[in-house]
Amino acid sequence: MVLLLRRRKVHHIPSELSRCDGEEKTEENSGCRSTKRLVYFIFRVRSSSIITMVGFSSSSARTTSREMHRYPCHSESRLDRPENVNDRVPSGFWSDVPWGGVPVFRLAELVPPRILVEGRTTGLLGGSSLQPGKTSKLAALAKARSKAKAEKAAGLTSSDAPQSTTAVSLLDKLSKKKPSTTPAETPAPTPATVTPIPPAAGTSPEPPPGEIMPEPIVVQTIDIPQIPAATESDITPKASPSGFAKSMFGRRLDEMLLDLDDKIADAQLIYFSVAPSQKAAAKAKQGFEGPSPDDVVIAAQSQSKGLNKTQKTEKSTAATTTSIQKGIDGLKIGEPSEKPTPPKIARKKIDVVAEYEKSKSKRKENANLVVIGHVDAGKSTLMGRLLYDSGVVDERTIQKYKQEAEKIGKSSFALAWVLDQTGEERTRGVTIDIAVNAFETEKGRFTILDAPGHRDFIPNMIAGAAQADFAVLVIDSSPGEFEAGFNIRGQTKEHALLVRSMGVQRIIVAVNKLDLLHWDQDRFDEIRQQMTQFLTTAGFQSKNMSFIPCSGLTGDNIVRKPKEGLVPWYSGPTLIEELETAKPVAKAIEKALRMTITDVYRGGVTNPVTISGRIEVGNVQVGDTIIAVPGDERATVKGIEVDNEAAEWAVAGNNVQLHLAGIEMDHLKIGDVVCHTDSPLVPLREFEAKILAFESLTPMMIDIHRGRLNASGRITKLVATLDKGNGTITKKKPRHIGPGSLAMINILVTGAPLPLEKGSKIVLRADGLTVAAGVVE
Numbered sequence: 139m140v141l142l143l144r145r146r147k148v149h150h151i152p153s154e155l156s157r158c159d160g161e162e163k164t165e166e167n168s169g170c171r172s173t174k175r176l177v178y179f180i181f182r183v184r185s186s187s188i189i190t191m192v193g194f195s196s197s198s199a200r201t202t203s204r205e206m207h208r209y210p211c212h213s214e215s216r217l218d219r220p221e222n223v224n225d226r227v228p229s230g231f232w233s234d235v236p237w238g239g240v241p242v243f244r245l246a247e248l249v250p251p252r253i254l255v256e257g258r259t260t261g262l263l264g265g266s267s268l269q270p271g272k273t274s275k276l277a278a279l280a281k282a283r284s285k286a287k288a289e290k291a292a293g294l295t296s297s298d299a300p301q302s303t304t305a306v307s308l309l310d311k312l313s314k315k316k317p318s319t320t321p322a323e324t325p326a327p328t329p330a331t332v333t334p335i336p337p338a339a340g341t342s343p344e345p346p347p348g349e350i351m352p353e354p355i356v357v358q359t360i361d362i363p364q365i366p367a368a369t370e371s372d373i374t375p376k377a378s379p380s381g382f383a384k385s386m387f388g389r390r391l392d393e394m395l396l397d398l399d400d401k402i403a404d405a406q407l408i409y410f411s412v413a414p415s416q417k418a419a420a421k422a423k424q425g426f427e428g429p430s431p432d433d434v435v436i437a438a439q440s441q442s443k444g445l446n447k448t449q450k451t452e453k454s455t456a457a458t459t460t461s462i463q464k465g466i467d468g469l470k471i472g473e474p475s476e477k478p479t480p481p482k483i484a485r486k487k488i489d490v491v492a493e494y495e496k497s498k499s500k501r502k503e504n505a506n507l508v509v510i511g512h513v514d515a516g517k518s519t520l521m522g523r524l525l526y527d528s529g530v531v532d533e534r535t536i537q538k539y540k541q542e543a544e545k546i547g548k549s550s551f552a553l554a555w556v557l558d559q560t561g562e563e564r565t566r567g568v569t570i571d572i573a574v575n576a577f578e579t580e581k582g583r584f585t586i587l588d589a590p591g592h593r594d595f596i597p598n599m600i601a602g603a604a605q606a607d608f609a610v611l612v613i614d615s616s617p618g619e620f621e622a623g624f625n626i627r628g629q630t631k632e633h634a635l636l637v638r639s640m641g642v643q644r645i646i647v648a649v650n651k652l653d654l655l656h657w658d659q660d661r662f663d664e665i666r667q668q669m670t671q672f673l674t675t676a677g678f679q680s681k682n683m684s685f686i687p688c689s690g691l692t693g694d695n696i697v698r699k700p701k702e703g704l705v706p707w708y709s710g711p712t713l714i715e716e717l718e719t720a721k722p723v724a725k726a727i728e729k730a731l732r733m734t735i736t737d738v739y740r741g742g743v744t745n746p747v748t749i750s751g752r753i754e755v756g757n758v759q760v761g762d763t764i765i766a767v768p769g770d771e772r773a774t775v776k777g778i779e780v781d782n783e784a785a786e787w788a789v790a791g792n793n794v795q796l797h798l799a800g801i802e803m804d805h806l807k808i809g810d811v812v813c814h815t816d817s818p819l820v821p822l823r824e825f826e827a828k829i830l831a832f833e834s835l836t837p838m839m840i841d842i843h844r845g846r847l848n849a850s851g852r853i854t855k856l857v858a859t860l861d862k863g864n865g866t867i868t869k870k871k872p873r874h875i876g877p878g879s880l881a882m883i884n885i886l887v888t889g890a891p892l893p894l895e896k897g898s899k900i901v902l903r904a905d906g907l908t909v910a911a912g913v914v915e
């Protein structure tokens with residue numbers, strides 16, 4: 139239901155409304171006053187040309203209409219003049235209205251809508267004609283239709299005829315709960331009969347002469363089905379007024395609305411109703427008991443051939459998918475429930491420990507020596523010279539290297555090329571990776587691990603140090619060069635600390651390039667003094683330190699003694715003699731096999747998969763089944779080479795090549811740890827380690843190096859600092875660990891678990907510096 143009030147021209151009404159205030163305050167005039175105010179408020183909404191009100195009772199509306207016509211407003215009212223405001227508006231009229239203080243000159247000119255009556259203009263929605271008695275064509279058509287329908291309705295029996303009811307009851311229905319009747323029981327609405335409302339008594343339809351009447355509001359009632367009368371409780375407001383409403387009308391809003399229900403009963407309303415079709419009426423009676431048209435369509439489709447086809451298609455698609463899936467599954471390199479068993483190779487079940495003890499006296503002992511030192515100290519040149527002078531490298535090879543080195547302007551590197559084999563190493567003149575070579579003396583076999591001196595390749599140096607029995611520390615004795623390598627950023631100290639941390643106890647210091655200093659004894663003594671002091675603090679015993687004055691370039695004191703008189707102040711051993719005195723550390727050959735892979739390659743047509751490395755602990759023999767941790771692929775040892783000679787078995791300390799069967803090269807990586815399948819290493823994610831700190835340590839992010847493997851990790855806990863002499867705890871839970879301190883710490887591997895176990899040697903680095911090294915506890 140919609141009440142449309144169309145405003146064509148707005149006039150003032152307060153002066154007329156004020157008449158109510160002069161009367162004694164009765165229930166009636168109180169309502170009159172409230173109603174007027176409400177209407178006045180409505181007319182103040184100047185920005186809106188159409189005001190829509192929903193929920194007015196018809197009696198109140200009619201009363202309001204009559205009031206409006208009884209007190210027509212004039213556009214030229216004296217109220218427009220501010221000086222007359224107080225005369226026109228009785229004191230206290232607006233006292234209970236919050237917005238009553240609005241300046242008058244800002245008020246709209248209000249005019250009440252005219253109510254047109256039968257026989258006058260009945261233009262729908264107000265029309266435009268003001269000529270009395272003249273009806274528009276559209277209104278005439280509507281009127282004719284209404285009349286015809288009224289006549290038709292008159293022909294119905296009284297029981298069938300829709301009961302005309304008042305607007306108030308209809309509005310009441312909207313605001314109250316539905317009676318006990320169900321929707322199905324509610325009579326279907328019938329076409330509405332529009333009944334024109336006669337003019338109210340005493341109202342003057344004629345505008346005063348010379349006045350322009352506003353566009354009339356046409357309010358009509360329609361006949362609607364009988365609705366049960368509202369009870370007292372039904373008209374109780376269902377919700378309290380909003381905050382905005384209260385601010386506008388105060389506590390009177392409830393009263394006003396209820397008052398309006400009673401007093402606007404005669405409001406002339408326009409109802410836009412659409413007569414339901416016969417089918418719709420029938421549907422309404424059925425109460426939607428049957429299936430909806432959509433349901434009917436869907437039901438029909440479901441039984442049609444098309445849908446069956448779809449179902450069949452879906453079935454066939456599903457079958458095809460299943461078939462394809464089966465095919466894909468068949469193509470997969472499946473994850474078998476059990477790992478394939480590697481091929482069995484005849485195993486002699488040799489007692490390796492016993493065999494080793496028997497052969498010990500016949501075999502030369504093998505020792506690995508790592509050559510360390512600051513960059514360009516002359517390590518490669520020194521080892522090249524050693525190999526050349528010991529007959530491992532012949533004259534022709536050296537001449538060839540000299541010629542090639544001269545071509546690129548690096549003739550002084552010819553000896554270094556014996557170990558620096560890669561093109562990049564030769565052109566750059568730096569060692570990048572560990573170079574392995576070997577030589578033999580009457581007393582023993584030596585494997586050289588030439589480490590890079592540049593700090594960028596420290597991880598490679600660590601990999602070499604992890605396999606060493608002892609170390610040769612090369613120092614450039616040139617002015618300034620020793621100091622450069624010895625300071626905080628130099629590698630002389632770092633390398634020495636690293637090898638000691640990796641378990642190397644024996645160190646030979648080669649004071650190199652003394653040819654440039656004319657074999658200056660003072661320089662040699664100076665270097666020896668400083669290095670002895672430092673190496674002692676690093677944990678080397680003085681009996682395990684030795685210093686050799688030498689020149690790798692000239693070969694003096696490497697393999698041969700210097701010419702007589704060249705170094706009169708030195709009568710000690712040459713470098714190679716000193717090496718022969720060094721004994722490798724005893725290995726635990728009876729323990730479980732552990733060998734870190736240093737290379738994986740194709741060992742020939744008959745040996746498609748070969749790995750090399752040094753057995754750190756335990757022993758291995760042909761026919762053993764091994765596993766490379768952290769991988770879980772198994773393989774069978776089908777052949778062994780020790781020092782390039784075929785062997786039936788090998789023990790800790792041997793550098794070996796293992797030819798494998800039953801495994802692909804892809805499943806083996808440098809850094810993996812080879813174990814027997816019955817005693818595999820279990821990778822660790824968190825562990826405790828005894829370390830020697832090179833830098834200040836706190837709980838911090840680190841890189842953990844284990845041979846060639848490295849992973850990110852974190853120091854999670856500083857457990858205790860230890861006494862360097864006896865290893866006892868000096869302080870528990872220290873806040874930090876100072877450089878040079880021995881300590882116990884907890885380490886967490888943040889990536890994949892590392893193949894570590896008790897006794898594994900690790901190095902910790904951070905921000906490009908080696909901060910600590912130690913052993914897993």
Ligand SMILES: Nc1nc2c(ncn2[C@@H]2O[C@H](COP(=O)(O)OP(=O)(O)OP(=O)(O)O)[C@@H](O)[C@H]2O)c(=O)[nH]1
Binds near residue numbers: 516554589650692
């Ligand atoms: N005069 C003189 N020069 C030497 C001696 N030893 C090495 N050199 C020179 O020092 C330079 C570096 O020699 P390398 O053997 O490459 O030094 P390195 O320590 O192996 O270098 P990186 O492995 O890259 O750290 C070369 O030009 C050599 O000729 C020496 O005893 N006397």
